Amino acid sequence: MYENELVPITKVLLVGLDKNDPQFGYQMTELTNLATANHLEIVAMITQKLNRPNSATYFGKGKVEELKEALEYHGVEMVVANDELSPSQIRNLEQQTGAKVMDRTALILDIFASRAKTRLAKAQVAIAQLQYQLPRLRTSMNIRLDQQTGGGGGSFTSRGAGETKLEMNRRHIEHQISLLRQEIEEIEADDQTRRARRDKQNIKNVALVGYTNAGKSTIMNGLVRRFGENKEKTVFQADMLFATLETSVRKLNLPDNQSFLLSDTVGFVSNLPHGLVAAFRATLAEAAQADLLVQVVDYADDHYREMMATTAQTLKEIGVTDIPMITVFNKADLRPETIYPDRDGDTVTLAAVEDTSLDLLVETIRRHILSDFATVELLVPFSEGALISELNDSAIINATDYTEEGTLLSVTLTAPQLARFEKYIQ
Template sequence: MQKGIIVGVNINNEEDFEESMIELKNLCFACDIEVVGEMEQNSKQVNPTYYIGSGKVSELANVIESLEADIVIFNNELSASQLRNIEKILKCIIIDRTTLILEIFAQRAKTREAKLQVEVARLKYLLPRLIGSNLNLGRQSGGVGTKNKGVGETKLELDRRRIEDKIAVLNKELETLKYQRSTQRNKRKKSSIPNVALVGYTNAGKSSVMNTMVDRFKENEDKKVFEKNMLFATLETSVRSIKLEDNKRFLLSDTVGFVSDLPHDLVKAFRSTLEEVCEADLLIHVVDVSNPNYENHIDVTNETLKQIGAEGIPMIYAYNKVDLIDLYGQCDKGVYISAKCNIGIDELIESICKKVFKDYIKCKMLIPYNKGDIVSYLNMNASVTNIDYEAEGSLLTIECSKEDYYRYSQYIVNI
């Protein structure tokens, strides 16, 4: 494990500065970096040359030597010139918050789509930082097949062109995967099954909520999603079909968590994955209510939802981890739960049902005996509360979706 020192500038006594530094430390842990030191500076603005003052840079160099640190992580995004100037003095690995998040995403990405999305974001981040990344910028390239502007093209320009070409190729492959994902979503839409998406700040417990639901209604370990007490444990969107005891069914999606100062290009890169959120009928906003800064986390999540075009979708707040602070019950906006301790899950399911099944219709259908396939379908997809066997067929007392009500309206009877 690498030893790291985190560095931050508190501009005009920001209220959430301390939380931001704690979060940076947690991001380091998620990236297998042991934080052995921390340096903070109060200032009216970030130093344009070194990010921190020149005196602090010298002090930092001594701290790196005494603690035998391998890497320094800055809490804000560094410009190309700041990066170059700091590296010259400190002579060790220098990264910023954005690079750290990109590295975590790169380590956790499992699917082809997630890997492509992370690579696009990384290349876009690298593009404006090519200046000074190679001391020999005067080398020239020429000849057939180099796709350059002629003999006078510098190596810097050629590197930039290669990155732009690679981004274009990756984006093309992502468009193909996006189309496939869109096709899958359209198929699910045609099934008329409501789509419920879990959203929230990273490590709020979204995956734990999903696994608790899967445990309760599927009893299948294979359907569980990966969960761990660390930032960005989940990167891929997982969708599970949850079938309730009364045969009502909804799709539950677990999505990537949000974080303050999430790189803009990373949000854009994961837009196709996050479209699962935009297409949802209901959002479950999972909040780690045991975190003292949970209100800020709510604001960050809501702002990110706004960025991806998901504002306006009905939302239930699930205030998670109440076992750590002794809260229980329902509130105006949502439900207090503990996914780990199975507290409040019944109330959460009840709240979901009220939102997504409000258009369900109670009725009676008389199905002829030669239409056994319809009876089987309704037994699987509707809430059948009673069956009577009449001379003309099976009389079902049911609660079904509006789509099924109109699909089988010819069998409806008024009794």
């Protein structure tokens, strides 16, 4: 669901525990943004200082009473918690307050479910949702969960109807997860085939990574419009969290005939549910296979350092390590007294909405991934036509001509390729 759709607004109370975490204020701000992204209207916020959550009700007894009174005062029937709650915490809070309780994990899953558009994204979100539901399965209130009395010990026939229903639900969910994983494996196999084809063509891959809503899609679209092989093939962009869940790959052709692939990946957020991180490994595979990462940072946000830490942690969790990375401080036009576009080593300060900034970014990317390329002319004898096929598969062909001695090619080659075709260089 996007901003132009009519979405019913639900009023909610946000709640959170301050466990002496210096980032607590930022986390609650982030929770506010997540709730807003899910079309929830925040009417109040209740917090409590505790070293650890109450195992039964998350909040202490007195704070639970305060929460109940606040819900009644504001006429609100829903609570959104900053942490992932246990099934018993959710159940007890709902019983004592009379309100529906959604934790941070469920909120993020809900947002992802509403944004997923492709077959892969939908399958990934569905798996994460089902895994979240498994430990939270409940039977209807009129079904007994206890075992009936009588002989048979732990046999199936001695189980209560409620427990039998619970096991059936659990098996059904586990079967659904298994089917979805098979579907993802099929999609991954197709993606790996496409990546192998690109690798054979020796095209470098650059992946945009970073906190959600930092401007990755804006950068992608700006570069596609300037250098894209298909300039109309832009990606969806909007000023919202998780506007893009799918990884989009576009080929960029630079004026000197050199090319590279640019990938726009799903954005990150702190405390991203582990199930969701695991489910989206396939989507983030482009980042894992990249020759260069471009970390995009919202420089206009006061919490940009925390966002960078979130990106570093998430990349570590999904196993993306040892890949060169440049850092882009985006939205510099919204940060007072900031000089841009500017570059300091592997750090670029820019505004993605301006062409001069995009040009500086491309030049920085070029220094990393295209510095070992050289454009030369090769004369390949007609008797060695197999080499032409090899070059078509693995090199960048800029121009082709035919002479009496053979095929004359203008090609862009890597250093190893230069050595391989050295005797044909004119």
